[in-house]
Amino acid sequence: MNELIFNIEGMMCNGCENRVQNALQTIEGVEKVVANHVDGTVTVTLNNNIDEAIIKEKLEDLGYEVKE
Numbered sequence: 373m374n375e376l377i378f379n380i381e382g383m384m385c386n387g388c389e390n391r392v393q394n395a396l397q398t399i400e401g402v403e404k405v406v407a408n409h410v411d412g413t414v415t416v417t418l419n420n421n422i423d424e425a426i427i428k429e430k431l432e433d434l435g436y437e438v439k440e
């Protein structure tokens with residue numbers, strides 16, 4: 373198990389959290405997603421090694437800015 377934490381800009385409410393969680397959960401290899409709009413974090417648990425660029429791209433497709 374591998375955990376990645378992304379800091380993103382633009383989540384405003386619980387709806388945003390759900391949207392992010394649902395979208396990332398469709399990615400193969402993603403086990404669990406916890407989004408928090410208060411601190412702007414998205415914690416992703418992976419069950420195998422996938423390129424974090426794939427997750428980043430998905431977040432950007434949803435319209436959020438991923439901070440380095």
Ligand SMILES: [Cu+2]
Binds near residue numbers: 388
């Ligand atoms: Cu929202």
